[in-house]
Amino acid sequence: MSRQDSALTEHLRELQERVEELVVPRHCYGTFPLEEGKAKLFYENADGQRIGRIDFAHPNGVDDAQLQDLVEACEPAKFGRGDQDVLDETYRKAWKLDAAKFATQFDVVNSGILVTVRDALLQYAKSADILEARLDKMNIYGPGSFFKPHVDTPRDSDMFATLVIVFPTEHIGGDLYLFGKKWLFESSKMVSKDPTDPTPKLAFVAFYSDIEHEVAVVESGYRVTVTYNLYCRKAMDPVGPLVSIKPTLQEIQIREAIRSIALNESAMPHGGILGFGLTHQYPIDVRAMEGLTATFKGVLKGSDAVIERACRALGFKVKVKALYCYHYGPDQDRPTDSASTSARDESTGSNSTQFIPHHVRGSLWLLGTTDPVPTLDPENGGEWTDGWSPLELDYVPGIRVKRPNWEGSDERSRIRRKPVWWVTRPNWLMESQKAYLAHGNETSVGYVYGTLVLTISIPEPAARKKILDGEVELVSDSEDSVATDNAAGGYADSD
Ligand SMILES: O=C(O)CCC(=O)C(=O)O
Numbered sequence: 327m328s329r330q331d332s333a334l335t336e337h338l339r340e341l342q343e344r345v346e347e348l349v350v351p352r353h354c355y356g357t358f359p360l361e362e363g364k365a366k367l368f369y370e371n372a373d374g375q376r377i378g379r380i381d382f383a384h385p386n387g388v389d390d391a392q393l394q395d396l397v398e399a400c401e402p403a404k405f406g407r408g409d410q411d412v413l414d415e416t417y418r419k420a421w422k423l424d425a426a427k428f429a430t431q432f433d434v435v436n437s438g439i440l441v442t443v444r445d446a447l448l449q450y451a452k453s454a455d456i457l458e459a460r461l462d463k464m465n466i467y468g469p470g471s472f473f474k475p476h477v478d479t480p481r482d483s484d485m486f487a488t489l490v491i492v493f494p495t496e497h498i499g500g501d502l503y504l505f506g507k508k509w510l511f512e513s514s515k516m517v518s519k520d521p522t523d524p525t526p527k528l529a530f531v532a533f534y535s536d537i538e539h540e541v542a543v544v545e546s547g548y549r550v551t552v553t554y555n556l557y558c559r560k561a562m563d564p565v566g567p568l569v570s571i572k573p574t575l576q577e578i579q580i581r582e583a584i585r586s587i588a589l590n591e592s593a594m595p596h597g598g599i600l601g602f603g604l605t606h607q608y609p610i611d612v613r614a615m616e617g618l619t620a621t622f623k624g625v626l627k628g629s630d631a632v633i634e635r636a637c638r639a640l641g642f643k644v645k646v647k648a649l650y651c652y653h654y655g656p657d658q659d660r661p662t663d664s665a666s667t668s669a670r671d672e673s674t675g676s677n678s679t680q681f682i683p684h685h686v687r688g689s690l691w692l693l694g695t696t697d698p699v700p701t702l703d704p705e706n707g708g709e710w711t712d713g714w715s716p717l718e719l720d721y722v723p724g725i726r727v728k729r730p731n732w733e734g735s736d737e738r739s740r741i742r743r744k745p746v747w748w749v750t751r752p753n754w755l756m757e758s759q760k761a762y763l764a765h766g767n768e769t770s771v772g773y774v775y776g777t778l779v780l781t782i783s784i785p786e787p788a789a790r791k792k793i794l795d796g797e798v799e800l801v802s803d804s805e806d807s808v809a810t811d812n813a814a815g816g817y818a819d820s821d
């Protein structure tokens with residue numbers, strides 16, 4: 327390992343540690359006791375002629391005949407696959423009632439549940455930001471019901487989480503797994519009768535909607551839920567743009583760790599890019615014509631926002647890019663036309679790029695493999711792990727496609743290579759592929775999740791010193807700006 331590499335590696339390790347400290351919970355859960363008279367559910371029956379009623383706070387509990395009546399008022403629950411709502415009982419077996427057809431006495435705002443959720447999931451949001459819960463639907467899961475692994479469909483760019491309320495009914499199974507099978511929300515036990523405390527309790531769980539989750543099979547009884555979509559709404563900006571918000575300690579530490587890298591002339595002597603895999607996934611508006619950097623400026627969530635602010639504060643060019651995977655192997659032809667191109671996805675037989683619009687695709691990073699993302703390997707002098715070198719392969723992170731269009735013969739000439747030092751790994755791409763292909767809940771046209779990365783361009787030492795000393799105006803970070811960090815000799819920016 328050269329002396330330069332080891333200096334950089336040491337700095338990067340410190341920066342990595344600072345960033346890892348930022349991680350906040352991505353879910354929270356609990357129970358809430360129900361008072362008599364405050365927990366009835368009213369619903370319209372299937373032909374709209376009769377109103378049914380279930381009292382979840384009734385001292386005798388709820389019997390199966392009542393729940394069967396509720397099932398009869400419902401329709402089978404669909405889910406979104408690509409841009410269509412499909413009914414597929416091998417994937418989701420449950421019933422649902424749209425929000426227009428029922429009303430619940432339970433008041434999610436006054437219960438205090440939303441405050442708990444805000445404290446847990448929006449730790450880094452501005453204090454004026456508002457957490458808004460919108461009732462989405464009611465579901466009922468009977469014996470044999472389940473919902474296979476999925477992520478929830480983003481309804482707009484502010485939607486960040488899902489809140490599920492499980493009402494007290496006796497049932498076995500139907501528990502919710504998050505993060506693959508890594509965490510279990512045992513709602514069936516949480517709502518079941520407690521011999522030491524007769525008060526019926528509901529159970530709630532809130533989680534970032536991009537987290538993969540699944541509902542296990544209900545073995546017996548019925549599980550009744552209502553689901554809310556949670557939005558983080560920006561308050562009307564009460565402070566003028568000149569008033570700065572006091573940075574948190576973590577933000578300062580990250581900023582200073584990046585500054586130390588930049589001040590060290592032997593680290594990245596020709597300049598380079600620092601990359602951060604963002605923790606959250608984001609709904610990308612497929613109709614928006616803005617580049618991703620502009621779209622996500624100021625709207626990143628939680629710890630991602632802290633990293634973004636720390637990077638911007640130094641004056642270097644900050645960008646948001648999406649990662650996704652083109653599934654074509656070495657033997658397959660490369661795509662020739664972006665609009666019609668895409669490799670078949672083996673698991674679903676569908677098109678892995680069909681929902682990525684042309685103009686957004688121009689700012690995506692392309693990967694040509696499903697191997698793990700190469701990353702900085704300190705043991706190996708900053709080489710890429712997995713035997714990859716960023717300069718040897720055409721389609722690895724750190725390479726950006728110059729134009730969104732693949733047409734024409736000399737595609738190589740459109741690709742510039744620039745090494746990216748990943749401070750934190752990009753979230754692995756299978757996630758975004760899954761998100762593109764199978765939004766688990768019913769679709770809403772226009773939004774897909776993208777696994778995003780944030781990059782910060784560090785010019786060569788003399789140029790970056792000027793930026794840090796404030797001698798150069800803040801560089802533009804528009805998606806189309808080209809020139810500014812071409813100063814990084816030989817490492818032309820790929821825009
Ligand atoms: O009922 C649950 O616990 C989760 C339901 C769910 O994932 C959904 O409706 O999208």
Ligand SMILES: [Fe+2]
Nearest residue numbers: 477478766767
């Ligand atoms: Fe879901």
